Amino acid sequence: MSDLSTDIAIELINVNKNFQDFIAVNNVNLQIRQGEFFSMLGPSGCGKTTTLRMIAGLETPSSGKILLEGKNVTSIPAYRRNVNTVFQDYAIFPHMTLYDNIYFPLKMKGLSRKDANSKILKMLRIVSMEGLEKRFSSQISGGQRQRIALARALVNEPKALLLDEPLGALDFKLRVAMQTVLKEIQSNVGITFVYVTHDQTEAITMSDRIAVMRDGIAHQIGSPDEIYNKPKTAFVASFIGEMNFLEGKVISVNDKEVKVKLDEYEVYCERNDNKYSSGDEVLVCVRPEKVLTNPIKKQINEVKYKLVRVVFRGDVYEITTKLNGNELKSVVSAVEWGKTHLPGEDITMGWDITNSIIYPIEMKKNIISYGE
């Protein structure tokens, strides 16, 4: 491995962007590695697209620096940056054939049609659009436009490819198919991909690393595994996947774990960067699929909650239990759930300390809930 700085393709240092009074991007620091599939994930208006546009050069940061391969490009215009973008609605030039669309960036570089031909044909092959190059964008489907946009952005062999919700306009099946296509193309060309999406499943399945953003702040940057299993804030925990949030009070704290009183029970959580002391109100979090119902082996954390409802989801049952104000959900496979319990019955719910996450109660307001 060469030294660290050359391994970083894109770096954002203390980047801010304000639109008049509105803070779109708030002091974001990012390091995107060479050849990485990096996603920016967050609800709409979180600043992910603005961040991408600043990397592309279509937006100038209000303050901070953007480096491409160690070179400061903050004030360099988009047309002189060696990164290309696939836009949300593809932005295929309607007055040019698909062939001319892909030729466009090469033409801007001063290549003649003749010299560009082999590159264009190669790109058409990579995105499986051979034979359609004489058509116009109005004569192809959404998925095909997507491929052309990809080919056009990649033909110049940019240092990084920026994708702004490229699959947002496609229907579900095509979206899943295009996810695979994108991943394959990325591993074929070996170019850094910076991918903006609000779809958590998309981000988790495709990315090497993810930055989860909200209100212009990057809440957490890490691998999908870290983001899912060790969310740093309650927002990240609630935005990605399902999460139980239970309210409790700290009993005691040591280097490794926090002991919390949850109703009449005592549960343990792994310690994290936040500070806790006894008496603090806290949120105890655990993913539904990590909660065991009627565990055979004794678990470290065990509570007895009242069964509220059972929802059959096909492959699994979703069990909802309640005690006082706390609601605890568990996802159980159809084989494990014996249908023997009735609503109102007490059920033992158990989970391991490694799956038990703790947050200060102030973070409660950051929880995103879709039901309400």
Added chain:
Amino acid sequence: METTEALDKKINKKAPVKKVQKEKTKLGTLLLGVPVILWLLMIVIIPVILMLIMSFKIKSGYEITNIFTFQNYLSFFKNSTYWRILLKSFRMAFIVSFTAIIVSYPLAFFISRVLKKGRSFLFMLIIIPLWVSYLVRIIAWRTILGNNGLLNNLLMGLHITKQPLSIFLYNNFSVILTLTYIAIPFVFIPLYTALEKIPNNLVEAARDLGANDFHVFKSIILPLSAPGFITGFMLSFILALGDYIIPQQLGGKTGLMFGNIVWSQFGFASNWPLGSALGFILFTIAAVILAITQKFSGEEGIYM
């Protein structure tokens, strides 16, 4: 339980029913169109046919005889004054349209794509002259360009000239200038619409793919605003080609246009058949120009 085959049959049976419904709505829309067709017949088609019939008659003495003849059309081709003035009108209409586009394009570009605020206000400013009477605007130009006019007073006031210059009025220049002024809103509106319609993300995509401002303009803005160009050019060309009031008011002896000749046949010369023939020639030319531009702007469909 139904087999898939049976289901297929059911679906296929349903399909033709839909078709019948479609035809029904077609008949309905046709009926809705009847008033429009009647209207068109009354104010466009019948007058044109009447004019066409008139153009084949001939004037003898003070009466119009009902003989069917090509005499009027032949006299247009025989008499070089007629088609020379027609050619000159073409030339002037072309200059007018070209100038109007050159003037309107930067304006339309600036208002539709550069300005962020006050767009509709500026748009209104350009449209407002259309509310003022055509004749008033023409007379206004006469007072600007005349011997005792604004321009001459200004030049004398600045001591550039000692005497009023008479080169501004009663010639081709004053006709072209005024026609251009009249044509500008008609060119501006389609240009503005076309420019405003260009999605900003195409511009951003071009910039992202390595195009600087010049190339963005040349490769994206200009070709995508072509429909506005064509429509604007056509409108102003037809407007200028057939006009007779501006040449009459500001053209003097040299600024005569084809419209004046047509007009004089109906008035001063009182030769309605010849006037109809000349008018019909002008009408045919305008229709051909319209048809050609229609074909070009029809291609807009594949862009948008």
